[in-house]
Amino acid sequence: MQQAAQGLAKGAAVVFRGLRQVYGTTVALEEFSLEVGAGEFLTLLGPSGSGKTTALNALAGFIEMTSGHIAIDGVPISALPTEKRNIGMVFQNYSLFPHLDVLDNIAFPLRMRGVPRRAARERAQAALDLVRLPEYGRRMPHQLSGGQKQRVAFARAIVFEPRVLLMDEPLGALDLKLREAMQLEIKQFQRQIGCTVIYVTHDQGEALTLSDRIVVMDKGRVLQVGTPKEIYDRPHTRFVAEFIGVNNLLPVAGGAAGEAVLEGVGAVAAAVPAGARWAALRPEVLRAAPGEGPIAATITDVIFLGDVVRYAARCDRGATLVFSQRREPGGSAHAIGARVAFPIDPADIVFLAE
Amino acid sequence: MTRFLLGVYFAIAVAFLVMPLVLLVPISLTDSQFLEFPPRQISLRWYREFFVDESWVGATLLSFKVGIGATAVALVVGTLASVAIVRGSFPGRRLIHALLVAPLIIPTVILALALFIVFLRWKLVDNVPALIFAHAVVALPYVVLIVSSALRSFDTTLERAARVLGASPVRAFFAVTLPYLGPSMFASSLLAFFASFDELIITLFVSGGLQTLPVRIWTDLMLRLDPTVAAAxxxxxxxxxxxxxxxxxxxxxxxxxxxx
Structure with a gap:
């Protein structure tokens, strides 16, 4: 019934409940609970050692959890061996089978499911067409470029129409330009197929670009779950604020009622929530006007980034603020040593408790 | 200058290693009754002699039979042992590895004597299958050394990939790991085969009346030396x-x- 209600969605819902993984004395994953919607593109984002890969490996069945359980569409899978979970997976180093040609690589999961060789190769060819490498079936993996290997790995992971697809840093080994192109392709492929994707990365830009929702993790714990916009605009903790994008983080000193004193910057007319210890300010919301003001600073660094210019400015009270401005035709830029004033809008400040 | 001296040194070293083998070829082509160099007249006479003499042909066939048998035993046992040693996590893995490689280090005479005593006790002298197992002991270290080192450098995410794509552990091993090990297994089986094929000492001790090719050459050297040996x-x-x-x-x- 529930599946019928999901209509055309081909993805499966995945539920993690209280996952815990301990290696000796180190806790790799703690109280990991998460509900992934059918057809959702969810990213586990965090630095190495954050537990994101551990969660993925638990879902794939590569490791046995210390405690907790996982269900796909309500069916518990913790007792199932890896091969019975029917999950597609793309690995960081592609893990194509070097002794099989491209078509046999893609046909492999079908052959393992008892599909006769000819039918398997026909379906593999269709998957190869989907990733736009129709002519490459006879090549051996070592004859492919990184981007091509990545697409073949993707085709192999989806050819048997799994309802859940795991991707473990799939673009980690590619150079920047190719990575950006592949991000768009992955997003397109996923829309075409409609399966649920759980994506692991340490690259926050990738997470923001691809995801419906992001799970930010650190040291085995989930810090925040939300849409890319929520995570970017309203981080809950200092770690999230610093890990995603660039942020000015300033300690908050107590001020008079209705006034926040940002250490090293000055007083801003803003109500400080109880327990707030940090104020986060995005570089792109900071406006700087040439001249003097209550919060004045001297430009110390100018970084040219192409479409935007990023400035570092040292406030008279000691803190360094980073702000960026779009380049506009005829617009004037600030030079090093120039004086600027910040009219800080209280609405742009995100107060953080920890 | 250093380059030149190193070149000379290299040439001498190679000559020392290869010369005896190269000399064998013309000696085998002589027409004379004796081992002589250089041959005065070229002929394939001793090659014909080799194939006509039943004792030579029989010895060669027995050597192939024992060699292939010993290789097969060493390959299967050695590969399985390598999997256990590299992948397993039981106590004593290193000890087992050392034991399997030991025949390479222990003086062959001692090994031969030990096997001889065992074979006497169990009445296995003059028995082809027993000879095959004796040779397998000598061939095993090559398989264990080469296959286990290949297995160590194998990227196990390939096996994980096979598993998640639907292969059971055993199927993943045959579909992914074994093809990777193939060349190592082939190389080690060649070494294993030749270890058995030119094994003389153990064979002399335990073969009884069985004559393998090295034993046949050996007896020839003792009795009458003719260029058939060189041809072989x-x-x-x-x-x-x-x-x-x-x-x-x-x-x-x-x-x-x-x-x-």
Missing amino acids: ATMLIVVSVIGMAIAEYFRQRNVRRYGG
């Missing part, structure tokens, strides 16, 4: 060179595919 040796060299060339081809193909 030349043919052996050709066979081993072909075998090594095939092994090298498969090794290089693996390097290309798996990236070194």
Whole structure:
């Protein structure tokens, strides 16, 4: 019934409940609970050692959890061996089978499911067409470029129409330009197929670009779950604020009622929530006007980034603020040593408790 | 100057290693009754002699039979042992590894004596299957050394990939791991085969009346020395060179595919 209600969605819902993984004395994953919607593109984002890969490996069945359980569409899978979970997976180093040609690589999961060789190769060819490498079936993996290997790995992971697809840093080994192109392709492929994707990365830009929702993790714990916009605009903790994008983080000193004193910057007319210890300010919301003001600073660094210019400015009270401005035709830029004033809008400040 | 001296040193070293083998070829082509160099007249007489003499042919066939048998035993046992040693996590793995490699280090005479005593006790002297197992002991270290080192450098995420794509552990091993080990298994089986094929000491101790090719050459040297020995040796060299060339081809193909 529930599946019928999901209509055309081909993805499966995945539920993690209280996952815990301990290696000796180190806790790799703690109280990991998460509900992934059918057809959702969810990213586990965090630095190495954050537990994101551990969660993925638990879902794939590569490791046995210390405690907790996982269900796909309500069916518990913790007792199932890896091969019975029917999950597609793309690995960081592609893990194509070097002794099989491209078509046999893609046909492999079908052959393992008892599909006769000819039918398997026909379906593999269709998957190869989907990733736009129709002519490459006879090549051996070592004859492919990184981007091509990545697409073949993707085709192999989806050819048997799994309802859940795991991707473990799939673009980690590619150079920047190719990575950006592949991000768009992955997003397109996923829309075409409609399966649920759980994506692991340490690259926050990738997470923001691809995801419906992001799970930010650190040291085995989930810090925040939300849409890319929520995570970017309203981080809950200092770690999230610093890990995603660039942020000015300033300690908050107590001020008079209705006034926040940002250490090293000055007083801003803003109500400080109880327990707030940090104020986060995005570089792109900071406006700087040439001249003097209550919060004045001297430009110390100018970084040219192409479409935007990023400035570092040292406030008279000691803190360094980073702000960026779009380049506009005829617009004037600030030079090093120039004086600027910040009219800080209280609405742009995100107060953080920890 | 240093380069030149090193070149001379290299030439001398290679000559020392290769010269005896190269000399065998003309000696085997002599028409004379004796081992002589250089041969005064060229003939294939001793090659014909080799194939006409039933004792030579029989010894060669027995050597192939024992060699192939010992290789098969060593390959299966050695590969399975390597999997256990590399992948397992039971106590005593290192000890087992050391035991399996030991025949390479223990003086052959001692091994031969030990086998001889055991064979006497269990009445296994003059028995082809028993000889095969005796040779397998000598051949085993090559398989264990080469296959276990290949297995250590194998990227196990390939097996994980096979598993998640639907292969059971055993199927993943046969579908992914075994093809990777193929060239190593081939190379080690060549070494294992030749370890058995030219094994003399153990065979002398335990074979009783059985005559393998090295035993046949040995007895020939004791009784009457004629160029048939040289002919047999030349043919052996050709066979081993072909075998090594095939092994090298498969090794290089693996390097290309798996990236070194």
